[in-house]
Amino acid sequence: MCGIAGLIHRGKTSDIGSEMTSMLQSLKHRGPDSTGFALYGRGSGGNDNDDGGNQHVMRFKVAEQEEMRDIDIRVKMRARIDDVDARLEKLGVRVLDKAQPTEYSLRYAFAYDGDMRALAAQVEAVDSAEILSIGRALELIKDMGDAGTVAADYGIPGFTGTHAIGHTRMATESDVDIRSAHPYWAYPFNDISVVHNGQLTNYWTFRREMERIGHRFVSDCDSELIAVYIAERIQRGDDLEAAMHRSIDELDGVFTYLVATGDQLGMAKDVMAAKPMVLYESGDFIGLASEEVAIRSIFPNEIETWDPYEGEVKVWRA
Amino acid sequence: MAGVKPRGKAHAMGLHDERLAGRGGEQLFFKAAEEENFTYPWSFEVDFARSAEFDALDMEASAINLEIRRLMQDGVGSITVKNPRARHGVGVGFLNRLRLRFEGSLGYFGCGLSDGPNIHISGRVGWSCAENMMAGTIVVEKNAGSTFGAAIRGGDLVCKGDVGSRTGIDQKGGNILVGGRTGAFSGFMMQRGRMVICGDAGKNLGDSMYDGTIYVGGKVAGLGVDCVEAEMTDADLQWLTAKLSLYDLNPACGAANMKKFVSGKQLWNYDNLEPAEKKLVL
Numbered sequence: 099m100c101g102i103a104g105l106i107h108r109g110k111t112s113d114i115g116s117e118m119t120s121m122l123q124s125l126k127h128r129g130p131d132s133t134g135f136a137l138y139g140r141g142s143g144g145n146d147n148d149d150g151g152n153q154h155v156m157r158f159k160v161a162e163q164e165e166m167r168d169i170d171i172r173v174k175m176r177a178r179i180d181d182v183d184a185r186l187e188k189l190g191v192r193v194l195d196k197a198q199p200t201e202y203s204l205r206y207a208f209a210y211d212g213d214m215r216a217l218a219a220q221v222e223a224v225d226s227a228e229i230l231s232i233g234r235a236l237e238l239i240k241d242m243g244d245a246g247t248v249a250a251d252y253g254i255p256g257f258t259g260t261h262a263i264g265h266t267r268m269a270t271e272s273d274v275d276i277r278s279a280h281p282y283w284a285y286p287f288n289d290i291s292v293v294h295n296g297q298l299t300n301y302w303t304f305r306r307e308m309e310r311i312g313h314r315f316v317s318d319c320d321s322e323l324i325a326v327y328i329a330e331r332i333q334r335g336d337d338l339e340a341a342m343h344r345s346i347d348e349l350d351g352v353f354t355y356l357v358a359t360g361d362q363l364g365m366a367k368d369v370m371a372a373k374p375m376v377l378y379e380s381g382d383f384i385g386l387a388s389e390e391v392a393i394r395s396i397f398p399n400e401i402e403t404w405d406p407y408e409g410e411v412k413v414w415r416a
Numbered sequence: 417m418a419g420v421k422p423r424g425k426a427h428a429m430g431l432h433d434e435r436l437a438g439r440g441g442e443q444l445f446f447k448a449a450e451e452e453n454f455t456y457p458w459s460f461e462v463d464f465a466r467s468a469e470f471d472a473l474d475m476e477a478s479a480i481n482l483e484i485r486r487l488m489q490d491g492v493g494s495i496t497v498k499n500p501r502a503r504h505g506v507g508v509g510f511l512n513r514l515r516l517r518f519e520g521s522l523g524y525f526g527c528g529l530s531d532g533p534n535i536h537i538s539g540r541v542g543w544s545c546a547e548n549m550m551a552g553t554i555v556v557e558k559n560a561g562s563t564f565g566a567a568i569r570g571g572d573l574v575c576k577g578d579v580g581s582r583t584g585i586d587q588k589g590g591n592i593l594v595g596g597r598t599g600a601f602s603g604f605m606m607q608r609g610r611m612v613i614c615g616d617a618g619k620n621l622g623d624s625m626y627d628g629t630i631y632v633g634g635k636v637a638g639l640g641v642d643c644v645e646a647e648m649t650d651a652d653l654q655w656l657t658a659k660l661s662l663y664d665l666n667p668a669c670g671a672a673n674m675k676k677f678v679s680g681k682q683l684w685n686y687d688n689l690e691p692a693e694k695k696l697v698l
Contacts, residue, residue, distance in 0.1 A: 371581040390502040404559040405580035408600045
């Protein structure tokens with residue numbers, strides 16, 4: 099099962115942290131294993147920084163949650179963080195702000211003009227280090243537990259931005275861990291993230307093809323393929339909508355997925371329409387979720403909602 | 417269902433005494449001639465003149481259902497529920513006469529397993545509304561999700577807006593009426609009953625249907641396996657006109673120009689069975 103949700107404010111910002119937390123908490127029954135948020139702030143280095151076009155936010159972790167049982171894990175994590183810092187310094191990355199919401203998860207705001215793929219490769223060369231996201235607007239947070247727990251641990255309520263997507267996971271195809279949780283960042287592209295509800299039946303075929311042309315996978319979760327696929331199509335020159343339309347033909351299985359970029363939110367539904375999605379659209383707001391109850395959680399009044407149809411792709415701009 | 421008077425024309429068309437039989441022997445779920453006695457021994461005696469309403473804003477689905485049941489037990493026959501807020505499993509399993517109104521939207525499996533009540537929903541419904549409905553009426557003013565009216569056996573199920581995919585999947589009787597469009601695989605494995613789509617229908621309409629009739633006012637994206645177009649008869653038109661009028665539905669093309677689809681009965685299950693066995697299947 100799994101629950102997915104998305105929202106976008108057009109022409110204004112809002113407390114998307116609280117809104118997405120409320121939506122995902124309403125979908126808790128669809129997936130209790132993990133919860134993830136992809137939140138899009140005001141740009142230029144994330145939620146609070148606004149003083150330069152080369153500023154980014156990187157969210158990464160230096161251990162899986164199950165590693166926290168190891169007796170010497172804290173020493174190892176300290177060494178891993180020091181290693182990341184040294185590598186960033188060597189690349190000429192200027193770290194502006196550091197935060198550590200949990201023992202194993204970190205948020206760096208930094209200024210950097212170089213190749214982002216090289217930066218990502220350097221960070222992930224550190225043992226157990228995994229980048230969750232890099233972006234000018236995107237901040238990707240995912241962890242075990244329901245939306246309320248993750249939101250409280252990472253201080254998500256109060257995050258101001260334009261749009262967001264989120265996911266509550268019931269693991270069916272891969273392990274219950276953070277690396278298999280959604281959203282997935284479209285490595286190494288700034289600000290692109292994906293959440294997915296469904297199963298892809300040509301996952302391994304496509305994964306091998308993507309790996310042959312240089313894409314990296316961090317998990318065995320079929321949903322990660324969608325993020326990589328979208329990244330590949332954008333790299334080849336497709337715009338988001340064209341890439342999503344193509345995915346309907348090329349990805350096999352039952353799925354509904356959401357993609358967000360720095361200023362866009364898109365949804366796609368497979369040709370069987372086997373996975374649910376409810377949509378609400380007004381002049382300045384669009385909300386989508388696996389179940390209407392999630393949209394209702396932020397709209398107490400009566401609203402008009404409907405189901406997108408089979409093979410449908412929609413893209414909105416903030 | 418008491419109070420429903422047999423009408424000659426409808427009965428001549430076989431609309432009120434459909435027989436549903438399985439391999440294990442014939443079963444008759446409803447006989448119009450015995451309608452006065454067709455009540456469950458545990459159903460509540462209610463008075464339509466007695467009405468009540470309550471606000472479900474902070475109530476769980478089970479609490480809402482229990483409150484409706486409590487009111488019925490007290491003899492209340494007209495109940496209004498405010499602010500259901502798209503909760504799942506609301507209005508399920510009511511087996512007696514009742515006028516029930518939801519002011520707002522329902523989530524998944526709303527009003528499933530109904531047998532008798534007349535239900536009005538001012539908002540929208542999620543997936544699998546009215547699943548396994550036996551009798552009564554359910555009218556949805558806005559849109560509906562997928563698998564609308566899955567496996568219904570009787571009654572009238574109406575959505576005045578658009579519905580999702582697989583409408584009336586495994587329909588075994590009754591009538592499904594849609595004011596707008598419907599998605600793919602509507603009427604999938606339909607076995608009996610009638611479906612009316614005023615707007616467009618998605619691809620694979622009536623796929624693998626055994627029997628029953630589908631009427632479509634708009635465009636059909638594609639027919640499913642063994643679904644074929646059939647000729648509209650005067651009886652079809654009379655029935656359509658009456659039903660559409662009853663629920664204030666107006667297909668843009670007019671009832672007379674709607675298309676009719678039925679089973680071609682060419683699938684393997686027809687080819688491999690003796691005539692006597694075919695009767696058992698249906």
